[in-house]
Each structure stands twice: as C-alpha cells, then as structure tokens.
Amino acid sequence: MTQGSDVILERMMTLHPKVIDLTLGRVERLLAALGNPERRIPPVIHIAGTNGKGSTQAMIRAGLEAGGARVHAYTSPHLARFHERIRLAGELVSEDLLTQLLDECVTANGGDEITFFEITTCAAFLAFARVPADWTLLEVGLGGRLDATNMVDKPRLTIITPVSLDHEAFLGDTVAKIAGEKAGIIKRGVPCIVGPQHPDGLAVIEAKANALGAPLWVYGQHWNVWEERGRLVYQDENGLLDLPLPNLPGPHQVQNAGAAIAALRLLGKDEAACEAAVSRAYWPARMQRLRQGPLVDLAPQVELWLDGGHNPAGGEAVAATLARMPARETHLICGMLNTKDVTGYMRPLAPHVTRLHAVSIPGEKNTLPAEATADAARSAGLDAVTAASVAEALATIAATTPEARVLICGSLYLAGTVLRENG
CATH class of the missing domain: 3.90.190.20 (Mur ligase, C-terminal domain)
Structure with missing residues (x-):
C-alpha cells in the first residue's frame, strides 16, 4: 500500500479505535451524510455465517464472472493489503480511488465516533454506487443483525453458511443465539440459502424466515451436495449436476460449493456458471x-x-x-x-x-x-x-x-x- 490510503487508515485507527461495538446508528448517520449510496448499488447477495463465507463468495463470483457479469465484492479482514477488501467490477480498488473514498468518508463523518470497520464499509458502499456492475457480493464482518453491511434493505438473495461457536463475547454463547444474529440478514420476501446447520441453529433461522415470509433453500431439504467417485454431485428440484471437485482444497469446500451453486441456480445461471464456480474460484489462505x-x-x-x-x-x-x-x-x-x-x-x-x-x-x-x-x-x-x-x-x-x-x-x-x- 502506498502512502495515501496508508496514512488515512492509520489516522482512522487512532481517531476511531478498532473496537467491536455492534450497533447500526453510527453507520446510518454516516451513510445519510454521504447521500445513502447503499440504496444505489447493484443487486446484492449478502452472506453471513461462522465459516465458509469467503470461500462461498469467491465461488459465486467465479460463477457470475464466467458468464460475463461484472461483480463488486466486499470481504474482511484483508490478508496482505487493505485493498483486498474492496473489489470493483472484478478489479481490486485502486490506490488513488481508495484514498479519495476514505478521505471523503472521514470528512463526512466529522469528528463523530465510528469504528474502523464501519467507516471502511461506508467507503465500499460509495465505491459500489459509483462504479457500474451487475452484482454486489457483501460478506458480513461479524454476526449479521448489527453488522455494518446489513444496511441494504432489499438484497436479491441472502446466504447463511454453517453457524458454530465463535466470537461468543459479542454474539452469544450458544449456537442458537449466534444463529439469531446471523439470521438478522434475512429480509422480508427475499430468498435465503442455508448451508448445513446444527438443529438448534436451523430452528432459529427457520423461525426468522417464516416471520418475514422469506423463502428458504435449506441444505438437506431443498438442495444437497456430496462427493462421489472424485466428482461433486449437486441435486435440487431442477435435477442433478455432475461437476469437478472444488479447486479450493478440503472436503468442507464441497458444502461451500453447494451453497454457491444453489445461489447461482436460484439466479437462473446455467451449468457452465456452476462449473466455473467450483473450478475457477481463488481464495487465499484457505488450505x-x-x-x-x-x-x-x-x-x-x-x-x-x-x-x-x-x-x-x-x-x-x-x-x-x-x-x-x-x-x-x-x-x-x-x-x-x-x-x-x-x-x-x-x-x-x-x-x-x-x-x-x-x-x-x-x-x-x-x-x-x-x-x-x-x-x-x-x-x-x-x-x-x-x-x-x-x-x-x-x-x-x-x-x-x-x-x-x-x-x-x-x-x-x-x-x-x-x-x-x-x-
């Protein structure tokens, strides 16, 4: 990272301590000051869960891009460089644009309190509203209900990957409580794809979806995925797909691939998109x-x-x-x-x-x-x-x-x- 955004990020870390403080009030205020860019971004696929969010997002992106779509993506945390968090129409955000966006957000925020993740999420929304694309993939930072990404009123699709115990100090000490936070991304009438879940977690997710009239596509009920003879087999009400195993290593990636394929099928994408999802995804530091x-x-x-x-x-x-x-x-x-x-x-x-x-x-x-x-x-x-x-x-x-x-x-x-x- 060259000096421009590096300096601003360092300044933000001192002005707004990197603490986890789950509430949406500060983000709502800053987005309003910025003209509510989150209302003008391309159709959103919003992904929550304890494990597999990033891999699932990477596979969906590979599938969409294989069909020629331009895809924005937001993920966290970054590994080597902050730029990895914001991808605009397929390309990592440039140094100059990142510097400009962060400066704009810091100025609009004035001296008000806000966390590092909240202000960088606002910068991502600004970028996504200004650069044309066909889709926006949003990965939840922590939880879901009170996460800064949860400011989109009407996503096209939500996804909940497997929920397990993590961040208990912020999200609760049982799978059911944590699932309740993740289920906070479910929106009225918006389809939700659900990966493999503990029964306690699934019960909470189903109750939330029923209350909001959100159609569910649940692993083991509406779709299934498994490995057979060195291939990935996916099945839903529209039939079977026989695909290569995911290029991301590990048996757990079969389940992540299933959620990604379910999303692509729900969006009307063809078998070629599903094959690209499992064969072309890139997601570093996952085996x-x-x-x-x-x-x-x-x-x-x-x-x-x-x-x-x-x-x-x-x-x-x-x-x-x-x-x-x-x-x-x-x-x-x-x-x-x-x-x-x-x-x-x-x-x-x-x-x-x-x-x-x-x-x-x-x-x-x-x-x-x-x-x-x-x-x-x-x-x-x-x-x-x-x-x-x-x-x-x-x-x-x-x-x-x-x-x-x-x-x-x-x-x-x-x-x-x-x-x-x-x-």
Whole structure:
C-alpha cells in the first residue's frame, strides 16, 4: 500500500479505535451524510455465517464472472493489503480511488465516533454506487443483525453458511443465539440459502424466515451436495449436476460449493456458471499451497501450506483435509489470538500432526504468546515447542525433516503476515 490510503487508515485507527461495538446508528448517520449510496448499488447477495463465507463468495463470483457479469465484492479482514477488501467490477480498488473514498468518508463523518470497520464499509458502499456492475457480493464482518453491511434493505438473495461457536463475547454463547444474529440478514420476501446447520441453529433461522415470509433453500431439504467417485454431485428440484471437485482444497469446500451453486441456480445461471464456480474460484489462505517466495526458498523440499481457520469448526475442516492427503510427516506452525478457543481449534488436529511449533503473531496486540499457544497444544494432545518466528520454525523443521508437510495456521492475521513476508 502506498502512502495515501496508508496514512488515512492509520489516522482512522487512532481517531476511531478498532473496537467491536455492534450497533447500526453510527453507520446510518454516516451513510445519510454521504447521500445513502447503499440504496444505489447493484443487486446484492449478502452472506453471513461462522465459516465458509469467503470461500462461498469467491465461488459465486467465479460463477457470475464466467458468464460475463461484472461483480463488486466486499470481504474482511484483508490478508496482505487493505485493498483486498474492496473489489470493483472484478478489479481490486485502486490506490488513488481508495484514498479519495476514505478521505471523503472521514470528512463526512466529522469528528463523530465510528469504528474502523464501519467507516471502511461506508467507503465500499460509495465505491459500489459509483462504479457500474451487475452484482454486489457483501460478506458480513461479524454476526449479521448489527453488522455494518446489513444496511441494504432489499438484497436479491441472502446466504447463511454453517453457524458454530465463535466470537461468543459479542454474539452469544450458544449456537442458537449466534444463529439469531446471523439470521438478522434475512429480509422480508427475499430468498435465503442455508448451508448445513446444527438443529438448534436451523430452528432459529427457520423461525426468522417464516416471520418475514422469506423463502428458504435449506441444505438437506431443498438442495444437497456430496462427493462421489472424485466428482461433486449437486441435486435440487431442477435435477442433478455432475461437476469437478472444488479447486479450493478440503472436503468442507464441497458444502461451500453447494451453497454457491444453489445461489447461482436460484439466479437462473446455467451449468457452465456452476462449473466455473467450483473450478475457477481463488481464495487465499484457505488450505493454500505456497509454491514460491522467500519462505519456500528457505525450505525448498518442504510441502508448505497456509490456512487462516481459527475456531473449532476451522480446526475440524483442516483436520479432515489433512486426513485425506497422502501420508507424510506433518508439522504445524501455529499462532493464535487470545480471543479464540485455542484448545478447541487444536484438538481435532492432534491425530494428524507430529509436532506443533508455536509462534506469536508479529505486530498483533491480541496475539496469544507462543508459550501459551504451546501449552494449549499440549493440553489438546499435541507435542509442542516454541519458535521466535515462522522462518525460524520452518528452518528447524527443514533441518530435521526436509521433506515434511508444514501447515502455517491458527489465524488470518498470521496468514496475512506470511503472505506479506513471502511476497
């Protein structure tokens, strides 16, 4: 990021502390001051859920773009650069435009209180209202009901990916309470696609949809998806699709692909769009193989992977992916935030891993210290040591097991650091 937007983002972080404070009043005020750009953006597909939001969005985008559509997309958090959050008609927002948008929002906000996520969401709405496109994909930042993205009155479609425990301090301590927050994106009369859910969560989502007359397309009832003989099979009332497995690795991506295909089918898209969704999606730090860069050069024989999952469901998804890979000694390099269920994340991984190398996340004030991460790993049944950095851990592994499989994992913030360091 060059100086313009970098300076403004730094200023915003000091003016408006990066705190989670769920309410819509501040966003409503700023959007009104900006002329309500959220009312002028292309048709919206709004996605909430605990896991799989970003992957599902990436697949929908690939499917829509394959048919020639221009697609805006908003996602968070970013990994290496803030620009990743805002995609305009297929392209990442330019430095000059981002600087101009942020400046405009800061000016319109005056000195009033607002969070970093809220003001950047307003900047995205401004951009989406001004650049022509056919669709807008909005990923919820946190929860749904009180999330800054939930200012669109009439989306074309909403999607709720699997809901599980995460961010309990803000969203509630049961799946039902969290599902209630996610279901806050459901709008009167607007179709909602629902991915696989815990029965408690599904009951809450169904009750909300019934109250608002929102038609539901529920996994296991209205559509289904599974893997068969190395292919993805999708079925709904309109028939069967036999497609390649998703190019995003991991068995959990089959379910995410199902939600994306359900969305495309509901929008009237053809089989070619659905095939593009599973074969052309790009979503970094979700079981991403790193094949070049300084970290790869440091341990050229190591099979190096990166994943940003950070809650128990994320740990289960990674474990299921590792279980299906060819046998190979596997090490984790793991850094996590102190706000997460660390042992819950690690427990499913223990049977698949030789050793965990714990690191602190550089430059992140909420990082769990490496020693605490190692302690949690041991309590989850893992052999664990600490390292001063990802590079040091990687060098240690390469010195003793040069052909190991190494997965850097535990946090999107750690993944972002790795992607920046690895170029």
